[in-house]
Amino acid sequence: MDAEWNSSSLYVLYQVIGWFAFTVWSVSFYPQVILNFRRKSVVGLNFDFVLLNLTKHTSYLVYNACMFFIPVVQYQYHLKYGFSELIPVALSDVAFSIHAVLLTWITAYQVFIYERGAQKLSKTASIITIGAWLAAVICLIIAWPQGKWLWLVSDFNIIQVVMTLIKYIPQAWMNYQLKSTVGWSIGNILLDLSGGVANFLQMGVQSIDQGSTQNFSGNIGKLLLSLIVIAFDLLFIVQHYILYWRSRVSSADYYQLDVE
Incomplete structure (x- = not known):
């Protein structure tokens, strides 16, 4: 019997x-x-x-799409957490992930066609990305013979969490080095923060309805x-509005900055 809302x-x-979280998170890519x-x-x-963001959103899309659309994954979820529990992924989660992957690819394309200055991709980020996808392949090889599909998609959820934790660090560090947030859109951050809060509240609403916190542990990612x-969004807000507000220079001047 499928779980139902009370x-x-x-x-x-x-x-x-x-859908509010989907909207603000989706719009957050455009600034x-x-x-x-x-x-x-x-x-x-x-x-x-x-680069890290692209890996994060791709792995999150795999998790959300599999949890929402694939019956065997849903069945294994119910076996583990109970058949009275709702699947902790909504259609809005899937829609967001699809949109996020597309917009991140557009941003990556802009990196190739627009002025880059002295900036370049670090070896560390490349190694982390390769390592993440190697881990995903290894998990697939392990899961396939045993049919451990929930375990496999949960591993993609873990990857997206790790990449989320890591991906903000290079930008925060660059802002610190430059003592400036010019070139980094604060509009993106404000919308991103709204989406993060809404995402958390959505999980809370499901918990209240079910009288259970299983959806938190069932979708820890x-x-x-x-x-x-x-x-991290609160950190970026502090950098932009408090720490480095005096250093906001015009784009023309900013092009002369040499980023090490």
Whole structure:
């Protein structure tokens, strides 16, 4: 028997919050894309962030799509957490992941066609990315013979959490080195923060309806994603509005900065 919502009102609220998170998180990609387009430059945008972000969103798409669409994965989830528990992935999660992968590819394309200055991709980010996908392949090889599909897609969820934790660090460090946030869109951060808070609230609504916190443990990746996003976005807000507000220079002047 499939799990059901106890309250139709909470179900509606869950959907509203989920699609709100989808909207603000999806829109959050555009300020950076538009800023790059207007400046015809990606100076100030950390390339490691873009690469790590692409790996993060791709792995998250694999997890969300498999959890939402594949019956055997859902069945194994119910075996582990109980058949009364709802699948902890909504259609809005899947829609967001698809959009995020597409927009991150567009941002990566801008890195190749616009002015880059002295910036380049680090070996560390490349090694981390290769390591993440090697780990995914190894997990696939292990899971396939035994049919451990929930374990496999959960590993992709773990990968996206790790990449979320790592991906913000290069940009935060670059801002610190330059003592500036020019070239890094604060609009992206404000929308990203709103999405992180909404994502967390959506999980809370499901827990209230079910009288259980299993959806938090059953989708620990979504929980950690929200918390990590909120923490780093608050850091970027402090950098932009408090620490480095005096260093906001014009784009023309900023092109002369040499990023080591």
